[in-house]
Amino acid sequence: RARTAGSQTAVPALVMRGGTSRGLFLDARTLPADAAARDAVLLAAMGSPDPRQIDGLGGAHPLTSKVGIVAPGSGDVDVEWTFAQLQPDSDVVDTTPNCGNMLAAVLPFAIETGLLVPDGETTTARVLTRNTGAVADITVSTPRGPDGARYVEYAGDARIDGVPGTAAPVRIAFLDTAGSVAGSLLPTGSVRDTVAVPVLGDVEVTLIDNGQPLVIVRADRLGARGDETPAEIDADAGLRDRVERLRLVCGRVMGLGDVTAKNYPKMTLVSAPRAGGSIATRSLIPRVAHQSIGVLAAVTVATACVLPGSVAHEVAVVPDGAHEVTVSVEHPSGEFSVSLALDAGDPPAVVGSALLRTARLLMAGEVLVPRAVWDPT
Ligand code: NQM
Numbered sequence: 398r399a400r401t402a403g404s405q406t407a408v409p410a411l412v413m414r415g416g417t418s419r420g421l422f423l424d425a426r427t428l429p430a431d432a433a434a435r436d437a438v439l440l441a442a443m444g445s446p447d448p449r450q451i452d453g454l455g456g457a458h459p460l461t462s463k464v465g466i467v468a469p470g471s472g473d474v475d476v477e478w479t480f481a482q483l484q485p486d487s488d489v490v491d492t493t494p495n496c497g498n499m500l501a502a503v504l505p506f507a508i509e510t511g512l513l514v515p516d517g518e519t520t521t522a523r524v525l526t527r528n529t530g531a532v533a534d535i536t537v538s539t540p541r542g543p544d545g546a547r548y549v550e551y552a553g554d555a556r557i558d559g560v561p562g563t564a565a566p567v568r569i570a571f572l573d574t575a576g577s578v579a580g581s582l583l584p585t586g587s588v589r590d591t592v593a594v595p596v597l598g599d600v601e602v603t604l605i606d607n608g609q610p611l612v613i614v615r616a617d618r619l620g621a622r623g624d625e626t627p628a629e630i631d632a633d634a635g636l637r638d639r640v641e642r643l644r645l646v647c648g649r650v651m652g653l654g655d656v657t658a659k660n661y662p663k664m665t666l667v668s669a670p671r672a673g674g675s676i677a678t679r680s681l682i683p684r685v686a687h688q689s690i691g692v693l694a695a696v697t698v699a700t701a702c703v704l705p706g707s708v709a710h711e712v713a714v715v716p717d718g719a720h721e722v723t724v725s726v727e728h729p730s731g732e733f734s735v736s737l738a739l740d741a742g743d744p745p746a747v748v749g750s751a752l753l754r755t756a757r758l759l760m761a762g763e764v765l766v767p768r769a770v771w772d773p774t
């Protein structure tokens with residue numbers, strides 16, 4: 398329960414790293430039920446809008462301006478959560494997209510807070526992302542401590558690129574992610590579209606959503622090499638302008654309307670692999686460069702890699718596989734391996750995906766917001 402602490406309201410909260418993201422996790426039952434009142438609490442907690450988020454917990458980047466709101470599940474869902482994307486310099490709280498990185502911390506949060514009781518050396522639970530209806534089976538390590546009670550093990554030898562060191566594995570298996578936000582896997586019905594973009598002319602793209610709505614475009618078509626650092630991309634106003642022009646047109650073509658103020662579609666610049674992987678990527682999410690790549694963005698790019706005719710397929714080097722294929726998506730801090738389950742069709746359709754993340758509890762306590770923002774008494 399939230400409580401009054403002088404001039405402030407104290408809300409129980411954990412700060413967690415999920416994959417290559419970091420954010421605040423809260424129990425839905427401790428927050429205002431009304432969405433506008435809840436959003437005001439989240440903005441105050443994270444310190445948005447302010448480019449430095451100096452009066453809150455946000456880390457002044459979209460990847461560290463995230464909130465997870467967790468609740469008990471129902472039916473065959475064990476835990477459900479809502480992902481909220483905040484931005485350092487905007488007052489919008491966006492609960493439309495998915496976030497597979499923050500998802501990696503949801504089961505640890507549920508166990509830490511007693512929402513779910515671990516039931517073996519590992520604990521597997523079905524987690525629903527309410528934003529899009531995506532369901533995933535997630536497995537975390539839950540050994541017994543000296544007192545006999547099971548706990549979430551964070552230490553281990555799993556390594557994911559973009560996070561220093563090693564940690565215990567969090568295994569995520571997505572059941573059905575196609576059309577999460579754009580309604581279907583290929584919202585235009587085509588694996589490849591040619592869109593007319595002001596100033597740029599005709600641009601070939603693959604518009605696809607297997608968990609994250611993406612515009613996939615060849616890096617060289619936008620005047621990039623495809624191996625730029627995130628800092629180089631962020632410093633290149635011309636490139637970012639071309640990317641944004643393309644995004645605005647593709648948002649409409651994908652049926653997403655005017656995406657000027659939206660956090661999607663995300664933009665993926667692809668080129669041939671450089672480091673033995675399947676494809677090289679540079680992501681903009683959507684206006685600043687990602688330090689690595691989003692989880693469901695990686696699933697979506699990997700899916701495009703196995704679709705003949707797509708812009709990704711034409712530059713990708715994908716291993717053969719009848720029922721399963723592992724696509725190694727190169728990104729600015731390494732690679733991200735996505736294992737795709739394929740059906741027997743010709744060409745085969747992607748029917749599931751599995752991948753490895755890690756997560757860690759960083760701080761446990763209460764986050765304080767002014768009572769002027771929320772006073773539960
Ligand atoms: O695509 C960043 C991230 C993400 C989203 C973004 C994500 C996903 O890396 O599932 O994880 O695309 O804004 O956390």
